[in-house]
Each structure stands twice: as structure tokens, then as C-alpha cells.
Amino acid sequence: MTAPTSSPPQVLPARASVAVKALQLSNWLSRALGRGSGTVAGGRVGLALDPALLATLANGRRVALVSGTNGKTTTTRMLVAALSDEGGQPIASNDTGANMPAGHVAAMVESFGSPTAVLEVDEGYLGRVIEDTHPRVVVLLNLSRDQLDRISEVRMLAERWRAAMDGLRSPSGRTGPGTVVVANADDPMVAWAALAAPEVRWVGAGQVWHNDAVGCPACGGRIVFGDQGSWACDGCDFARPPCDAWIEGSVLVTADGSRHSLAIGLPGQFNRANAAMVAVAAPCMTDDGAPGGPGPRLSLPAVLDRIATLDQVQGRFASSMRNGHPVRLLLAKNPAGWVAIFDLLDESRPPDSPVVLSINARIADGLDTSWLWDVPFDRLAGRSVTATGDRRLDLAVRLHYAEVPCKVVPDPLAAVDRAIDMGSRGGVDSVPGADGGIDFLGNYTAFADFRKRI
Amino acid sequence: MSNPGADSSLTIAVVYPDLLGTYGDGGNGLVLARRASWRGVGVRLVQANSGRPLPTADIYCIGGGEDGPGITAAKALRAEGTLQRAADNGAVVLGVCAGFQLLGHSFPDSADRSHAGLELLDVTTHKGTGRRAVGDLVAVPTPSAPRRAADQPLPPLIGFENHSGVTTVGPEARPVAQVVTGVGNGGGDGTEGAWSGRVFGTYLHGPVLARNTSLADLLLGWALSTSDGPVALEPLDDTDELALRGERMAAVERSGRSRVVRWFRGLRP
Numbered sequence: 001m002t003a004p005t006s007s008p009p010q011v012l013p014a015r016a017s018v019a020v021k022a023l024q025l026s027n028w029l030s031r032a033l034g035r036g037s038g039t040v041a042g043g044r045v046g047l048a049l050d051p052a053l054l055a056t057l058a059n060g061r062r063v064a065l066v067s068g069t070n071g072k073t074t075t076t077r078m079l080v081a082a083l084s085d086e087g088g089q090p091i092a093s094n095d096t097g098a099n100m101p102a103g104h105v106a107a108m109v110e111s112f113g114s115p116t117a118v119l120e121v122d123e124g125y126l127g128r129v130i131e132d133t134h135p136r137v138v139v140l141l142n143l144s145r146d147q148l149d150r151i152s153e154v155r156m157l158a159e160r161w162r163a164a165m166d167g168l169r170s171p172s173g174r175t176g177p178g179t180v181v182v183a184n185a186d187d188p189m190v191a192w193a194a195l196a197a198p199e200v201r202w203v204g205a206g207q208v209w210h211n212d213a214v215g216c217p218a219c220g221g222r223i224v225f226g227d228q229g230s231w232a233c234d235g236c237d238f239a240r241p242p243c244d245a246w247i248e249g250s251v252l253v254t255a256d257g258s259r260h261s262l263a264i265g266l267p268g269q270f271n272r273a274n275a276a277m278v279a280v281a282a283p284c285m286t287d288d289g290a291p292g293g294p295g296p297r298l299s300l301p302a303v304l305d306r307i308a309t310l311d312q313v314q315g316r317f318a319s320s321m322r323n324g325h326p327v328r329l330l331l332a333k334n335p336a337g338w339v340a341i342f343d344l345l346d347e348s349r350p351p352d353s354p355v356v357l358s359i360n361a362r363i364a365d366g367l368d369t370s371w372l373w374d375v376p377f378d379r380l381a382g383r384s385v386t387a388t389g390d391r392r393l394d395l396a397v398r399l400h401y402a403e404v405p406c407k408v409v410p411d412p413l414a415a416v417d418r419a420i421d422m423g424s425r426g427g428v429d430s431v432p433g434a435d436g437g438i439d440f441l442g443n444y445t446a447f448a449d450f451r452k453r454i
Numbered sequence: 455m456s457n458p459g460a461d462s463s464l465t466i467a468v469v470y471p472d473l474l475g476t477y478g479d480g481g482n483g484l485v486l487a488r489r490a491s492w493r494g495v496g497v498r499l500v501q502a503n504s505g506r507p508l509p510t511a512d513i514y515c516i517g518g519g520e521d522g523p524g525i526t527a528a529k530a531l532r533a534e535g536t537l538q539r540a541a542d543n544g545a546v547v548l549g550v551c552a553g554f555q556l557l558g559h560s561f562p563d564s565a566d567r568s569h570a571g572l573e574l575l576d577v578t579t580h581k582g583t584g585r586r587a588v589g590d591l592v593a594v595p596t597p598s599a600p601r602r603a604a605d606q607p608l609p610p611l612i613g614f615e616n617h618s619g620v621t622t623v624g625p626e627a628r629p630v631a632q633v634v635t636g637v638g639n640g641g642g643d644g645t646e647g648a649w650s651g652r653v654f655g656t657y658l659h660g661p662v663l664a665r666n667t668s669l670a671d672l673l674l675g676w677a678l679s680t681s682d683g684p685v686a687l688e689p690l691d692d693t694d695e696l697a698l699r700g701e702r703m704a705a706v707e708r709s710g711r712s713r714v715v716r717w718f719r720g721l722r723p
Contacts, residue, residue, distance in 0.1 A: 145476055149588045149616055153476065153520040156564075214472035214504070215523035222505045222526075234505070367589070368614040370478030370659040393698040397664055400694045401481070401488050 012056060019050035020057075020109055027106065039094070039110075043102030046109070054101050057108040058117065058133035061092070064285055065129060067121040067161075068141025068190070070337045073097050074266065075141060075274040076120040077313045082282035082303040083116060092117040097314060100125050101132070116285070123157050127164035130179070137284045138197075139182045139277050141205075143189040144212045145374070146334040147366030154189055154212040161193035169198050182281040184273075185243050186229045188213040195241070201280050204229050204246030205273040208343070209336035211374070245280050252276045252304075260304055265311035268344035279303045315451045319437065322413075322454060325420045326437045329454075331447040333365070335374035341441055342379045351382050354419040354438045358389035358412050358446035365444045369394040377402040384422040388415035389446040412450045416440060463496035464677055467511035469537070469553070470504045473527045477616065479517025479550045481661035485670050486513060493688055495678065508536040512677045513546040516553030518617075518659060521563045524552040528561070531572055541574050546677045547653045550662060551617050554647070554655030555579040562619065575655055576626030577648045579619045582640055590706050591615040591636030591658055593646035598628045600649055602672050603684070610634070611646070611666050612702050613658030621657075623648045630656060635706050652676050665702065667695050 012020060023046030030041040046053050064083075066076045073095075080093045092111035094103040099120040108117060121129045123143070130138065140161070143154050151157070168179045183194035185202040189212065194200050206229065207213075213231075216223050221235020229246070232239035245254045250272055252260045260279070262272040282303040312318035319326040332341040345355070361369050369391050377399055385406040387395040392408050399406045409415035419438050442450055468475075468483035480501070487499040500509050504527065514537060519527065531537050541547050547557065555561035558577035560568045566581035595601075595608040602608075611631050620640040623629050629639065630647030638646030638657055647656035654673065656662055663670035671687050678685045 148477065149614075155520050155522055211472065211475055215520070215526055217522070220522055220526050224505075368477075368616060368659060370481070370614060370661055373478040373481030373484070373661055373664070374475070393694065393701050396694045397698050398481075401484050401664065403488075 015050045016053055016056040019046040019053050022046060022049055023053075023106065023109055039096055039098045039106040040100075040102045042109075043098070043104070043106040046105050047102055052132075053105050054108070054129070055132040057105055061108075061115055061117050061133075062285060063117045063119065063133040063135040064137040064139065064281065065119050065121045065126065065133065065135045066139040066141070067123055067126045068139075068184075069123065069144045069146050069334065070340070071141045071270060071274045072099065072120045074271060074313045074316065075139060075277055076118055078274060078278040078307045078310060079118045079139070079282060081307045081310055082278050082298065083118065083285055084306070089114050089116075092119075094120055095314070101129060104129065104133075124151055124160070127160055127167070130164050130167065135179055136177065137180050137182060137281050139281045140184060140190045140194055141274070141277060142184055142187045142207055142209075142336070143193075144209050144334060144336040145371065148371075149367045150363065151366075155215070155217055158189040158193050158217055161190075162196045165193050165195075165197035169196075177287070180281075180284040180287075182277055182284065184277065185241050185246075186231075188223050188231055188238070188240075189217065191241060192217040192238070200241070201245075201284065202241045202243045203276055203280050204240075204243040205276050206247055206269065208269075208339055211335070245276065247272060247276050252279055252300075254300070258300075260301055262304065264304070264308050266313070266317055267348055268340060269347075270340040270344075271317075275304065275307055278307060316447075320454045322416055323420060325423075327416055327420075327454065328437055328439045329447065329451060330439055330441045331444070332441055333443050335371055338375040338441075342376070345439060346379075349437070349439065352384070354384040354386070354423045355380060356386045356388060356412070356415045356419045356438065356440045357395055357406075358415070358440065358442040358450060359387075359392065359395045360390040360443060360446040360449075361394075362390070362445045365446070372398045377404055380404050384419060386415045386419045386422075388412045389442065412440075412442075412446070413453055416454070463498070464490050464513065464674075465498045465500065465509065465511040466490075466513045466515065467500045467502045467509055469502055469508065469514050469516040469531070470527045471501050471517065472503045473523035474517045474519035474553055476520055476523075477518035477551060477659045479515065479553065479659060479661050482515040482517070482548060482550065482663045482670075483513075485661065485663040485667070486515070486674060489667070489670055489690060490674055490678075492690055504530055508534060510536065510540060511545060513673060514540065514548070516547070516549040516556070518551030518553060520552075524556060524561070525563060525569050528556040528569060528571060531556070532570065538572060538574060541651075541653060544652060546673050547574060548663075548673060549575075549653075549655040550659065551615075551657055554657060555619055555621065557653060557655050558621070559624075574653050575648055575650060576624035577621050577655065578624065579621045582618050582620040586616070586618040587637035587640060587657075588616045589614070589636055590702070590709070591633065591638060591646065592703070592706055593631035593633045593636070593638055593658075595631045596629055596645075599630050600654070600672060602668070602675055606668075608666070608668050608672065611656070611658060611662070611669065612699060612706075613656075613660035613662050613665055615657045616659065617657055619657075621648070626650055630654070665695070665699060667692050 023042040026045040027042035094107040181197040186207040216233040218238040219236040332338040549557040557575040561579040562581040627648040627650040629645035
């Protein structure tokens with residue numbers, strides 16, 4: 001990596017300096033007291049002492065932001081891998097999923113001298129974080145229903161994103177290159193927002209979930225979805241923008257006609273979609289003219305090479321051993337995410353492999369479990385299903401009406417043991433599933449709790 | 455009472471799930487369809503998306519949605535008139551949240567501009583001035599609430615509400631229940647939902663019929679009743695649902711939001 005032409009301020013203003021010290025102390029205390037990884041607590045303290053701390057820490061850094069309902073953490077991790085090279089400086093990134101400003105300042109302090117930051121951003125905070133960090137690249141993945149008791153409805157979010165994108169046209173008090181928005185053209189809600197941005201790279205990354213995008217955000221007409229990802233409103237001229245790159249099966253095609261295999265270590269079509277977004281976004285971070293450019297422009301194949309070796313992200317997609325059996329951990333937080341995970345099951349497992357489903361409804365999950373009824377659980381017919389988690393009874397009722405028999409087991413570990421047992425008894429070779437694995441599917445806190453315990 | 459014959463059949467339409475499917479209320483159609491078919495009644499469950507004619511059905515389920523799509527849905531339903539005609543002919547209509555609001559005279563958008571409803575229920579909704587009502591909702595049916603039979607009043611209705619509307623019930627409709635936890639209609643009288651004839655509106659998500667199967671069977675009974683009178687519905691195994699109701703009631707009690715526990719305790723001798 002060549003020396004950056006600009007770098008983060010080595011000497012902070014007095015107020016920011018105090019805030020950083022307080023942040024570090026809080027994090028140290030938080031960890032020492034065993035109250036978690038401490039990133040959020042310290043970040044909150046830092047921001048309370050200096051509300052401009054995020055802007056101060058971002059000044060002089062080249063920043064990429066990743067937002068969307070699903071795939072934020074994985075895509076952020078992929079983008080870090082794409083921008084990392086051996087011997088280079090570490091990249092500041094909130095890789096624990098603390099995706100609000102408290103997590104962002106904590107990540108920046110952790111990698112203080114790093115000229116590059118790749119930040120996962122909660123959908124609701126995108127506008128504020130854009131203002132504070134003057135990003136070089138913003139990656140917009142998708143928008144669908146999620147935690148409706150806490151996060152806004154999809155159209156409200158799309159409108160707020162659109163205002164943030166429009167704000168990129170008149171950046172206050174900044175110089176240098178502008179922001180490139182890398183947007184998923186297959187999601188009309190994302191497109192509605194990104195069309196307001198001054199510079200967009202459109203990626204046809206795919207979006208199987210259309211149920212939040214039928215009402216046109218521009219005119220109230222109907223958006224009609226056609227073949228090969230095309231969509232258009234029947235009442236106005238809002239339609240899928242022409243793409244700079246798009247996915248055909250497991251190949252990424254660019255507008256100049258070149259084709260690149262999306263052969264990556266992470267499973268599932270949704271991860272190939274995330275990889276496609278990163279393949280377009282990462283080169284924009286190294287474009288000539290960017291301040292502190294790390295050197296030669298990254299090529300698209302080089303990006304794909306670098307992310308190919310990732311095989312798990314924060315425990316997601318990873319297998320843990322339990323009593324000699326591999327248990328794959330999968331996270332799905334909302335209907336669109338569950339549909340993607342069911343696609344992954346069909347792609348990677350025999351049709352009768354056992355699954356354990358764990359559902360919580362804590363604040364981070366959304367308190368209302370009604371969304372379970374938007375998930376096509378009938379797709380699990382034929383599998384041995386065990387229901388667990390805080391809200392296993394909601395799940396049991398849902399599965400009852402999907403006519404998918406399930407066994408309710410309060411404790412998630414006991415649920416997995418039961419699934420292993422069922423698999424062993426059912427399989428000819430005395431192993432669960434033909435390939436010997438079972439899957440644990442949890443929503444946010446259900447997944448995090450189980451990962452800690454196993 | 456007569457039993458639903460094997461040749462009886464029901465058409466259940468989920469109205470515009472592409473516009474009014476945001477809050478999982480499509481599950482109401484599935485619950486009704488399963489509970490009918492488990493009793494040997496032939497059922498057709500139709501996901502009636504917008505942009506095409508609404509089919510004729512015995513039961514219509516209208517769910518919650520976002521402001522913009524809700525307005526689009528109301529305009530389309532008013533323009534084509536199928537739903538009002540079906541309701542006039544005795545079809546059962548269940549409206550939830552935005553779906554409840556648009557059954558009335560008028561309902562608000564996010565800026566509290568008023569939009570014309572379907573005039574199927576004597577209710578009017580404005581935008582509330584306080585915080586959005588979000589959380590568990592428990593409401594005890596009033597004496598004027600519908601019941602499956604004289605000796606079968608509905609048990610407490612439970613679910614989750616998420617809305618900012620204030621709904622006033624006019625004289626042609628009756629409130630369904632009295633709120634013990636949560637907000638409900640929000641007009642200050644502590645009521646939740648409204649009904650008249652075979653039109654039933656509520657703010658309860660969950661979906662409401664999955665957590666309150668007595669209400670599901672009440673609506674099925676309306677739809678299957680003949681000129682000979684109401685039909686008998688054989689009981690189903692509701693073990694899962696009863697366990698869920700027990701767990702939710704206990705959770706509401708723990709959360710300390712509730713007056714329902716005191717209400718229950720007051721019932722005991």
C-alpha cells in the first residue's frame with residue numbers, strides 16, 4: 001500500500017481528544033466488568049462528550065458506507081476483505097454489527113491511524129452518517145419490512161434515504177471527489193432513493209422479495225415486475241435504471257460485456273448478490289483522484305479473488321460441532337431474509353435434513369411476531385422441525401397453520417440435541433441429513449445467544 | 455343448528471396483499487381457510503392482488519399497510535365496488551389496522567389529510583397527536599360484542615397494535631371490546647375495534663385470528679350460516695394457540711402494562 005496523500009488527523013481538537021479518552025476508558029471498563037464487547041457503551045460516552053466526534057474522526061479518511069435491510073454485515077465484511085492487502089494498514093470497520101454512530105466512532109478509535117473506514121450503517125441513520133463522514137462510496141443493498149415496531153415502514157425509509165442522496169448534490173463545506181452511490185437496481189425502493197444521487201453505479205443484484213415494492217413511491221401507481229429483473233410503474237415513468245453490472249446466475253456481467261464468475265466461499269444467491277455489489281463498489285474506493293488513494297485501481301477480478309476466501313461472517317454460515325455433528329448457523333431476521341435462507345437450504349441440503357428454528361422478539365428483533373406469517377414456512381414440509389427461542393409458541397402456531405409438524409423445545413441447545421437425535425434415527429447412515437449436518441436458523445438475538453452457547 | 459355439509463364451500467379472499475400485507479395480516483386468511491378445511495369444508499383461499507378485478511368471496515380479509523399503498527387500495531376498492539356489493543349481499547369483511555380504517559367514512563395519511571373510505575362501518579379515523587400506539591393490546595369484549603351463541607361470548611382479544619390513528623365509532627356501529635392493555639381505538643373511551651352486521655374491524659395484529667381462534671370461528675360461523683340459522687362448528691385441537699395465549703397473557707402481566715390481570719382476578723369468586 002502506498003503512503004496516503006492525506007490521513008486522519010493525528011492531533012485531535014481538545015474536545016474530541018477528551019471524548020476519545022473517555023470512550024476508551026468506558027470500553028475498557030465495560031470489558032473488564034464483563035458487560036459485553038463494550039463498543040456501544042464507549043461510543044455513546046464519546047458522542048455525549050463531543051457530538052461532532054464522528055465527523056472529526058472521519059475527517060481525512062476515505063469512508064465507505066453499507067446500508068440496507070439484509071446483507072449489511074456480510075457486505076461490509078466483504079468490502080473490508082476487498083480493500084485489504086497483506087501488510088497494509090488495518091481498515092476501521094464496525095465488524096461486530098454495532099451499526100449506529102456509537103459503533104462507528106468506536107470502530108474509528110480502535111483503528112485510529114487507518115486511512116480507510118468501511119462502516120455498516122443502520123438504515124435509519126444513513127443520512128446522518130453520510131453528513132458526518134463525507135463517504136467516497138455508499139452501498140445501498142435493499143429495503144424490505146423489518147422490525148416495524150421500531151424501524152419505519154419501507155416507504156418512510158426510502159424517502160429519508162432519498163433526501164440523504166439529494167443532500168450529496170450540495171455537500172456542505174467539503175472539497176475533493178464526490179460520493180459514488182452503488183445501488184441495487186432490482187429493488188425499486190432502493191432505486192427511488194438512489195435516483196436522487198448525483199453519481200450512481202447501478203447493479204442488477206437481484207431481489208426475490210417484491211412484497212414491499214408494489215406501490216410506486218413516485219406516483220402511487222403499481223410497479224409491475226417482468227422477466228429478467230425488469231420492473232416499471234404502470235402510472236409514471238419510474239422504471240429499472242440501465243445497469244452498469246448485473247448477475248446472470250452465478251456470473252457477474254458488466255456493461256462492457258466482460259463476465260466474471262461469482263465463485264465465492266459464502267453460500268447462497270444473496271451472498272453472490274452482496275459480492276456483486278462489492279465488486280462494483282471496491283474499485284470506486286481506489287479510483288484515481290480520491291484523496292489518500294491506496295495506489296493502483298483495484299480491478300474487479302482482483303476484488304472477487306479477495307472475497308472468495310471468506311467462508312463465515314460473525315459466525316453466520318459457519319458450522320459448529322455438537323456431539324460430533326456439524327451444526328450450521330444461519331441468521332434470518334425478516335421475511336425477505338427467511339426466503340433467502342430457505343433458497344439456501346434447498347440449494348445446499350437434502351430435502352429432509354433437520355432444521356432448528358429459534359425466534360425471539362426482543363427490542364433488537366422487533367417486538368411483534370406477526371411477520372412470521374409472511375414467511376413461507378410450508379417450504380419446510382418434509383423436514384424434521386424443532387421450534388425454540390423465547391417465542392417458540394408463536395412459531396408453533398404458525399407452523400401448525402403451515403401444516404408443518406414441529407416439536408417445541410424451550411432450550412435452544414436441547415432443541416439442537418433433539419434435532420441431531422431425530423436425524424440420526426431417520427437417516428439410513430445414522431447421520432442427520434445425507435451430508436451429515438443440521439441447520440440452526442435464528443433471528444437476531446436468537447442467533448447471537450445460540451452462537452455464544454455453542 | 456345444521457352442520458356444514460361436505461359440499462359446502464367457502465371462498466376466502468385476502469384483499470390486496472401486495473398493498474396491505476405489511477403487518478402479517480395475510481395470516482388471517484390462512485387461519486380461516488385451515489380451520490374450515492380441517493372441518494371438512496371445501497375452501498378456496500385467494501390472494502387477490504391489486505390491479506385486477508377483486509373476486510367474489512364469502513369472506514374478505516383486509517390487512518394493515520403503509521399510508522401510500524393504503525390510499526391506493528381504498529381508491530381502487532371504491533372505484534370497482536365489488537367489496538361493497540359483496541358486503542351488502544352478506545359477505546363477511548374483516549379489516550385490520552389500515553384495513554379497519556379504510557372500512558369507515560374517512561381515514562388519514564401521514565399529514566392527516568383525509569381520504570374517503572368504503573363506508574362499510576360507521577367509523578371515522580383521524581391522525582392521533584400523541585405517540586404512535588405500539589405494543590401488546592389486550593381488550594375484553596363488551597356485552598354488545600358479537601358472540602357465536604348466546605352462551606358463547608368471545609374471550610379477551612389479544613394481539614399487537616402499531617398505528618397512529620384515532621378511530622371514533624358512530625351510532626351505526628358498536629365497539630368490539632374495552633381495552634385493558636394498550637390503546638386500541640384511541641378516542642379516549644377505551645374502546646377497541648368496531649363491528650356491525652358482518653363487518654368487523656380491529657387494530658389487532660398477531661395475526662388477530664391466530665391468537666383469537668374464537669373470533670376466527672365466529673367469522674366462519676357467519677360465513678357458513680344458512681337460512682336455517684347458524685351452523686355448528688366442531689371444536690378443533692387448539693392446544694398450540696391456548697399455550698400461546700397463556701404465554702402472552704403472562705408476558706403482558708410481567709411487563710406491568712396491564713390491568714387485565716386484575717380484571718381476571720376480579721372474576722374469580
